[in-house]
Amino acid sequence: MxxxxxxxxxxxxxxxxxxxxxxxxxxxxxxxxxxxxxxxxxxxxxxxxxxxxxxxxxxxxxxxxxxxxxxxxxxxxxxxxxxxxxxxxxxxxxxxxxxxxxxxxxxxxxxxxxxxxxxxxxxxxxxxxxxxxxxxxxxxxxxxxxxxGGDLPALTLSAARPGQTVIAHGRIGWAGAGLALLQRYGRAVPSEFAPLVKAQCAPWIDPGRGVVARAAGAKAMTDNSDGLIQDLTTVATKSGVGIDLDSAALEPDDLLVAAARALDADPWEWVLAGGEDHTLIGTTPGDVPTGFVPIGRTTAARDTGVVVDGRKPQFSAGWSAL
Amino acid sequence: MxxxxxxxxxxxxxxxxxxxxxxxxxxxxxxxxxxxxxxxxxxxxxxxxxxxxxxxxxxxxxxxxxxxxxxxxxxxxxxxxxxxxxxxxxxxxxxxxxxxxxxxxxxxxxxxxxxxxxxxxxxxxxxxxxxxxxxxxxxxxxxxxxxxGGDLPALTLSAARPGQTVIAHGRIGWAGAGLALLQRYGRAVPSEFAPLVKAQCAPWIDPGRGVVARAAGAKAMTDNSDGLIQDLTTVATKSGVGIDLDSAALEPDDLLVAAARALDADPWEWVLAGGEDHTLIGTTPGDVPTGFVPIGRTTAARDTGVVVDGRKPQFSAGWSAL
Missing domain, CATH: 3.30.1330.10 (PurM-like, N-terminal domain)
Incomplete structure (x- = not known):
């Protein structure tokens, strides 16, 4: 046979x-x-x-x-x-x-x-x-x-300047929530949370958004791999700026809130420190590029690093490789 | 302190x-x-x-x-x-x-x-x-x-044609001898064989010989990583040619012969099947490029693969990664 x-x-x-x-x-x-x-x-x-x-x-x-x-x-x-x-x-x-x-x-x-x-x-x-x-x-x-291609400079960690809009393309916090769910439930994660598990196991950003951002005049960019605060702190430090994030723009969605309730966790930890979403995060002095949303502003307060609504973020740790 | x-x-x-x-x-x-x-x-x-x-x-x-x-x-x-x-x-x-x-x-x-x-x-x-x-x-x-740079084609595995000279830049067999010595003696390899051990642990080819070969009209090229016969067989198969190597050009040198005597081994195994020398080996229809030596000819006998002095080589196995 x-x-x-x-x-x-x-x-x-x-x-x-x-x-x-x-x-x-x-x-x-x-x-x-x-x-x-x-x-x-x-x-x-x-x-x-x-x-x-x-x-x-x-x-x-x-x-x-x-x-x-x-x-x-x-x-x-x-x-x-x-x-x-x-x-x-x-x-x-x-x-x-x-x-x-x-x-x-x-x-x-x-x-x-x-x-x-x-x-x-x-x-x-x-x-x-x-x-x-x-x-x-x-x-x-x-x-x-x-x-x-073309003559515009590459988007770099050091190109943010005070007074720019901080922009993001992609989910923030879903991959972190997915990891927490897998750690708790293994393969038996309740099906309502499947999108969060997918965001951990096979995260998604729309192809081409980096190219669009550069064409639209963005300056700094990185991806949210180690944690939002940690990755933006790298941009802030290398650029010599402060970053003030807007909590209303980062508010955990219903799915994150439900997962946090199931795990007795704080969804803001996934948003601010989860990482692994590979969300494109950057800055632009001009209009927000298509596919991106504004999540804050760069400031001249270089010594304060990254703040949320003007205050030290509740969670700031991130992923370390070693 | x-x-x-x-x-x-x-x-x-x-x-x-x-x-x-x-x-x-x-x-x-x-x-x-x-x-x-x-x-x-x-x-x-x-x-x-x-x-x-x-x-x-x-x-x-x-x-x-x-x-x-x-x-x-x-x-x-x-x-x-x-x-x-x-x-x-x-x-x-x-x-x-x-x-x-x-x-x-x-x-x-x-x-x-x-x-x-x-x-x-x-x-x-x-x-x-x-x-x-x-x-x-x-x-x-x-x-x-x-x-x-420039307009000449890249040197590829499939570009050998019958009637070309087979060329080599670098030692052949030294890395294989070095490995055999380390396996026998560990760190206590007799000092006279130090160049062979070095060829295994930090092999050397002169920088830029590939660029020179291309400029001088070479056609096919690879490096001797898995074994001379095995790597040239890849060239022969992909190019649809036979390759006849000249044993006189590959004759083990005094150091290989001495190492073989010490290990009761056959130095031809290191030359033909040792690999890891990363010797550049290729073909050219024209003059032998500077830094290379002729080691054989390509033929139309595509079904016979790689031979030495017209005969099946004594050793032909090579390194496999798995």
Whole structure:
């Protein structure tokens, strides 16, 4: 009898390096892949290349009992592409390096590739290269390349100036709430909270908002990866400004409030310190770009850092990698 | 009493993420680093960007009892830069992602950064970004970016044609001999064999030979990472040619012969199947480029793969990552 389903007993070691690479490129292919290195042709003349890299370690950044391999693939694309978008650039390509135990099912890698392909298709980006090797724990490194066309400067951490509007694109606090729910309930999170779990396992920002923000005159930008206050403090410090956030613009929505009630938690902790939403957060001296909302103002009070309604925020800790 | 030496008790966890990043950038710095992503300005108008990524896992690709952290840094640069050079491109930048146990000494990371800086300085390349996180085992991912200027095509695995000269730049077999010596003697390898151990722990090729080969009319190129026969078989298969190597050009040198005698081994195994030398190997229809030597010819005998003096090679297995 021949099974038509995936051969679930195939492992990385049983099929070997070349077959693992074939499995990935069959799902996330590119004509640029398959040589010692990939050669990227510019989408526009004289654009600049933007590049970022980011690791996800099993048990640290994801757990297979909480996330599907597809979600891990989606998340590692978003984590990196948000960094590229934070410069105002358009993501165009990625490289995937995987270290995994030899008994890892090939289906895990296929799922990862499906998530990567699904998410980067939204950007018309391609997986152009990578590496596969063995280790005791799954470690995935994704490198993202982007294109920065035109004459406007890149959006940087140091480009905020007093008197600008602080802007945000994407949910704030959902990924933190999702993590808290998973920690409490495991896979049995009540279905009403599924969107929060999804925001943790496969966060979403609309493709292209960084490019739009740059075109619309934004100056500083980063993404909310470590926590809103922590990431904006980096902008404030590097730019030499203060930031005063407007609590009314950050007010936890009904879903966050309900989750907080279920967990006996304070939803403001997720909003101010949760991180992992990869919300694009920045500043602009002009109109708020399409897709963004205003969440505060930059000030000349550089010594006070980031405040909320003029006061020290209730929560300010954030994620640390070590 | 204040110690002036390195504070050897500092670990990644004790100093924290920001201090680890500062330690790296203090040694391998770039004005392009320090934002969400790095923005690379072209060294020449309308060049193409070449990119490759490669992982090194402790216990698999290196052992701290055999290699210093500096050597690990040198090797991961060479592994990636050889891939970029194999396209005929000039390495210009790197990104470093490190996952390591929290109790890893900060001095390990400093050493790694010193090796990276030392080696990429030879190329005028810079470390422009990275990531640091924790894991149970040290996993290092380096991504290399290169610039491919001018109108000549990149050097590819599929560009060999019958009747070309097979060329090589760099030692062949030394890294394999070094590994065998370390496996036998550990740190107590007889000093006469030190160059072979160095070739394993911090292999060397002269910077810029890939660029020279492309300018001189070479067509196909790769680097000897998995084994000479295995890597040339990839070129032969992708190009649809046969390759006939000249044993006289590959003859093990006196040091390899002496090491083989000490280990009761056959030096031809290191030459033909050792890999990890990262020797640039390729083909050209014209003159042998400066720095390269001829080691054989391409033929129309595509079904016979890679032969030595017209016969099936004595050793052909190679390194597999899984």
């Amino acid at each position: 021949v099974s038509k389903g995936p051969r679930v007993h195939e492992t990385l070691a049983s099929v070997g390096e070349q077959e693992v690479i074939r499995a990935i490129t069959a799902i996330a292919g590119s004509s640029l892949n398959g040589d010692d290195a990939a050669v990227l042709h510019p989408g526009a003349p004289n654009h600049l290349t933007v590049v970022a890299t980011d690791m996800m370690v099993e048990g640290n950044h994801f757990r297979q009992e909480w996330s599907t391999p597809e979600e891990v693939g989606e998340k590692i694309i978003l984590r990196n592409f948000a960094d590229v978008e934070s410069m105002g650039a358009r993501p165009v390509a990625s490289l995937l390096a995987i270290a995994a135990p030899p008994d890892t099912p090939l289906e895990f890698v296929r799922g990862l590739a499906r998530g990567i392909a699904k998410r980067q298709d939204k950007y018309n980006a391609e997986l152009v290269g990578g590496d596969v090797t063995h280790s005791s724990q799954i470690v995935i490194t994704l490198t993202a390349l982007g294109a920065l | 204040v110690s002036k030496g390195p504070r050897v008790h500092e670990t990644l966890a004790s100093v924290g993420e920001q201090e680890v990043i500062r330690a790296i950038t203090a040694i391998a710095g770039s004005s392009l680093n320090g934002d969400d992503a790095a923005v690379l300005h072209p060294g020449a108008p309308n060049h193409l960007t070449v990119v490759a990524t490669d992982m090194m896992v402790e216990g698999n690709h290196f052992r701290q009892e055999w290699s210093t952290p500096e050597e690990v840094g040198e090797k991961i640069i060479l592994r990636n830069f050889a891939d970029v050079e194999s396209m005929g491109a000039r390495p210009v930048a790197s990104l470093l992602a490190i996952a390591a146990p929290p109790d890893t000494p900060l001095e390990f990371v400093r050493g790694l950064a010193r090796g990276i800086a030392k080696r990429q300085d030879k190329y005028n390349a810079e470390l422009v970004g990275g990531d640091v996180t924790h894991s149970s085992q040290i996993v290092i991912t380096l991504t290399a970016l290169g610039a491919l």
